[in-house]
Amino acid sequence: MSNEEYVSPENCPLCNKANDCGNLSNSNKPCWCMDEKFTFPESLLNQVEVAAKNKACICKPCALKHKAR
Ligand SMILES: [Zn+2]
Structure with missing residues (x-):
């Protein structure tokens, strides 16, 4: 087993820190990444x-760091 x-x-x-993903929590609030203001470009x-x-x-x-570039 590995x-x-x-x-x-x-x-x-990318940074190995807690990502705060709302999809994992048991709360009903949507994850911040579902906000349409956020985009995840191919380069990221x-x-x-x-x-x-x-x-x-x-x-x-x-x-955000990626977007700021
Ligand atoms: Zn990160």
Whole structure:
């Protein structure tokens, strides 16, 4: 049994900090990433490791940092 492929859905795949994903909490509020003001361009998504894709959310600071560039 190997945990090598395990990706924590609670941590941002880019900075490894808590991503605050609302989809994981038991609350009914939608995740901040569902806000249409936020976009995740291809160039940002490409920085995410293949193993983490569709498993872990990028956190808000990372998304904002990318947008500011
Ligand atoms: Zn992050």
